[in-house]
């Protein structure tokens with residue numbers, strides 16, 4: 015085969031093999047260069063080839079000694095070049111493997127040649143594919159190699175987008191399943207990621223399509239931050255939204271999750287420690303007992319251990335230390351602080367607040383209360399229902415241009431009205447909080 019065919023095939027083979035391991039090959043230009051280089055080297059055994067013409071002082075004696083498609087077109091030749099190129103490993107292993115794979119692609123493709131290849135040189139056996147002479151290709155023939163080259167170019171063009179994502183990721187992208195999105199989420203390290211989803215509201219049964227920042231995820235659900243509140247998305251009715259299709263995408267920002275050592279710090283110090291934090295995740299162990307003034311799902315108490323599951327600051331500050339506690343106020347363990355500067359993200363992305371989604375979340379809160387029917391919350395159900403009615407009339411009285419949409423900046427006043435209405439009523443509605451994502 016001629017150099018263009020070998021070059022095309024080498025890139026195609028590398029793209030396929032590396033995409034199986036999710037290694038970014040196609041976007042790495044030097045790696046492509048080494049694959050191309052590797053695909054040229056086996057023909058160093060003839061001065062008629064492109065590389066043989068340049069390095070004629072090597073190719074001429076090589077052809078005399080071993081013949082064309084002899085030593086250099088065999089596994090032994092591959093092994094020799096694996097040794098010669100090994101310093102590349104120190105530069106970047108991907109370059110080394112691209113070179114070898116490029117080299118191997120050449121030998122493989124030459125098996126399709128009429129004369130075949132002595133793959134196991136110095137054994138004389140000639141390897142061919144396909145077996146019948148009629149189906150193999152004559153080097154440089156327009157009908158044979160010309161068509162093969164066009165087919166390879168088309169295959170390469172088709173495979174490029176898949177290779178960019180990695181084969182398995184490409185499959186996950188196409189299926190858009192929750193499990194796939196979770197796998198992708200786990201593969202993204204230290205980078206903020208967005209869930210691009212289509213889902214059905216558990217309460218209104220309305221279909222929505224949106225992109226939201228992922229706060230956390232497990233196999234069963236995603237917690238996302240949307241329009242100032244935390245939504246739970248999953249595959250059952252216990253979630254705010256039932257996911258139909260979803261994909262995870264990394265965004266440019268890195269999430270700064272700081273681990274703070276709380277040893278020998280008083281509880282009161284801790285509240286002031288990070289003034290700007292909004293969401294807490296982690297565990298705190300105290301040497302004394304705590305009182306939870308408003309037990310909710312974001313803070314849980316087990317003896318002297320408090321665990322926070324995306325706890326807003328308002329919930330955190332309402333925790334009290336047991337007055338009759340013996341021992342000091344020292345906190346002995348560590349907790350994680352997810353400091354996510356969401357404001358910066360807001361500025362970049364044109365954001366709309368959907369009044370409808372506020373109603374949804376109130377209904378969600380109500381459902382939460384109903385779920386805890388035996389707790390003191392049950393007394394407040396009727397008042398809560400009343401509040402929903404009030405809010406509905408508040409929303410109706412606000413003049414909104416577009417059915418339910420209020421543009422964040424222009425309509426801040428109206429939003430504030432809604433916030434005030436809800437503030438202090440149910441702390442699980444995070445209307446006044448801001449999740450912050452640190453832009454590095």
Ligand SMILES: [Zn+2]
Pocket residue numbers: 015056057083087120124
């Ligand atoms: Zn060759």
